[in-house]
Amino acid sequence: MRARTYINTMIATAATATTAFAANGAQADEPGLLVWAFMGFAAVIVAGQLVxxxxxxxxxxxxxFAKPEEAKIKG
Known part of the structure; x- marks a missing residue:
């Protein structure tokens, strides 16, 4: 009896599932303020690593390119 309840639960769950549609709210050609802030932060990190x-x-x-004599430790 327990297996039948489990199977009925799985069928009910699968039967009520619907497809998900992607949201169409954001436009690809206009990034928001947070995108620019993230890109600026990444640029600061890259510039800091260049030095x-x-x-x-x-x-x-x-x-x-140093001469061998200059490379020796003077002491």
Whole structure:
């Protein structure tokens, strides 16, 4: 009897299910304020990471082209 109740419950649930339609409220050609704020925040993070990356690349280039005598520790 318990299996029949379970099956009837599943059939009733499946029978009352309807399809979902996508909302048509937002237009794709006009982003909102939050989108611009998120993009600005991401740009600030990327710009902040460029400074240490540039310093690392410049240091690596200097180390590659440095004379061997300059690379030794003076002491």
């Amino acid at each position: 240490p990356a540039a310093m690392l690349v410049i240091g690596a280039v200097k180390a590659i």
